[in-house]
Amino acid sequence: xxxxxxxxxxxxxxxxxxxxxxxxxxxxxxxxxxxxxxxxxxxxxxxxxxxxxxxxxxxxxxxxxxxxxxxxxxxxxxxxxxxxxxxxxxxxxxxxxxxxxxxxxxxxxxxxxxxxxxxxxxxxxxxxxxxxxxxxxxxxxxxxxxxxxxxxxxxxxxxxxxxxxxxxxxxxxxxxxxxxxxxxxxxxxxxxxxxxxxxxxxxxxxxxxxxxxxxxxxxxxxxxxxxxxxxxxxxxxxxxxxxxxxxxxxxxxxx
Numbered sequence: 178x179x180x181x182x183x184x185x186x187x188x189x190x191x192x193x194x195x196x197x198x199x200x201x202x203x204x205x206x207x208x209x210x211x212x213x214x215x216x217x218x219x220x221x222x223x224x225x226x227x228x229x230x231x232x233x234x235x236x237x238x239x240x241x242x243x244x245x246x247x248x249x250x251x252x253x254x255x256x257x258x259x260x261x262x263x264x265x266x267x268x269x270x271x272x273x274x275x276x277x278x279x280x281x282x283x284x285x286x287x288x289x290x291x292x293x294x295x296x297x298x299x300x301x302x303x304x305x306x307x308x309x310x311x312x313x314x315x316x317x318x319x320x321x322x323x324x325x326x327x328x329x330x331x332x333x334x335x336x337x338x339x340x341x342x343x344x345x346x347x348x349x350x351x352x353x354x355x356x357x358x359x360x361x362x363x364x365x366x367x368x369x370x371x372x373x374x375x376x377x378x379x380x381x382x383x384x385x386x387x388x389x390x391x392x393x394x395x396x397x398x399x400x401x402x403x404x405x406x407x408x409x410x411x412x413x414x415x416x417x418x419x420x421x422x423x424x425x426x427x428x429x430x431x432x
Contacts, residue, residue, distance in 0.1 A: 200235050201242035205250075206275055207233075208243060212252050212263055213279040223253055223261040250276050272360065277367045281374070287421055290374055291429040293364050298413035300361055301345065304352035305393060305409035309402040316351050320344065320394040324387060331383040338378065344390055348397070348409075376420030386416050 211217055217224075224232070229240045244261055247253045251270045253261045269276050280289050308316075323344045330337040342365075349358040368374035389412030396404035414430055421427060 200239045201246065204229075204233055204235060204239060204243035205246035208247055209250070209252065209275045210279050210283070212247075213276070213283050217263045219263050219265045221263050223247075223263060225260065252276070272363055274363075274367065277364075281367055281371060287373065287427075288429065290368070290371075290421070291417075291427050293368065293374075294413060294417045295429060297361055297364060298410050300354075300357040301349065301413060302406045302410040304349050304354050304357055305397065306402040306406035307352035307354065308348045309397045309400055309405035311353060312351050312397050316347065317394075317398045319347060320397060323347070324391045324394050327383070327387045327390065331380040331387070334378045334383075337383050341386070341390070344394075348393070374420070376422075382419060385419070386412070389415060 208217075208223070223229075223244070226237055226240050226244075229235070229243075230237055233240075244253065244255065247261075248255055249270075250273045251268045252264060254264055255261050269280075271277055271280070281293075312320075323340050327337055327340045327344070330340060346358075346362075349361060352358070389408065392408040393405055393412060396408050418427060418430070
């Protein structure tokens with residue numbers, strides 16, 4: 178083991194090495210965290226197979242499977258005779274659950290969350306456009322009911338958030354764009370429990386946010402695709418700007 182490898186792997190093995198459900202998956206998860214954290218920076222070589230086996234008390238088979246997982250996530254490149262090299266973040270699969278969750282948790286700036294919001298509003302504003310064209314009377318009625326219920330639930334954080342998610346999901350389902358909905362749901366699943374993303378959920382803020390929901394609902398009911406799209410775009414942007422207050426100007430959101 179080289180001096181660099183010894184330094185990178187000097188920390189004691191994590192608890193999962195004792196009784197994991199899947200050693201390869203657990204090792205891959207640990208290495209994802211270390212790569213995202215910068216312990217193995219882009220362009221550097223991942224510790225050798227023997228070094229990883231020794232550091233984590235696992236077999237070569239486990240290490241090879243874990244490295245294969247990292248390769249599938251775009252975090253490393255494996256070249257015969259050159260070892261395993263950590264790739265640039267531009268090559269990482271950001272929709273991968275482990276990569277995205279580690280990046281959100283470990284990145285000090287809010288850039289990744291700003292990018293998530295930009296992606297979400299782009300997709301959801303388009304889905305609102307389509308929903309305004311396709312919504313039937315039942316969907317229109319249910320959207321109105323959800324908005325009314327949220328007005329009554331501003332004091333109940335958890336119930337309000339459940340209705341909020343249901344409102345957005347109904348619009349996404351109505352649009353018929355299964356791929357866009359899947360991307361948004363995958364992104365949201367990684368941030369729904371993140372305090373940095375959710376911010377403060379107070380009655381006054383919920384009331385302000387729900388005014389945005391009502392505008393969207395009204396534009397869909399009026400069969401106004403462009404209006405529904407613009408209302409969704411503004412709602413997602415404004416809600417995030419409020420939640421990220423105090424963290425500088427969100428340049429990435431400017432359009």
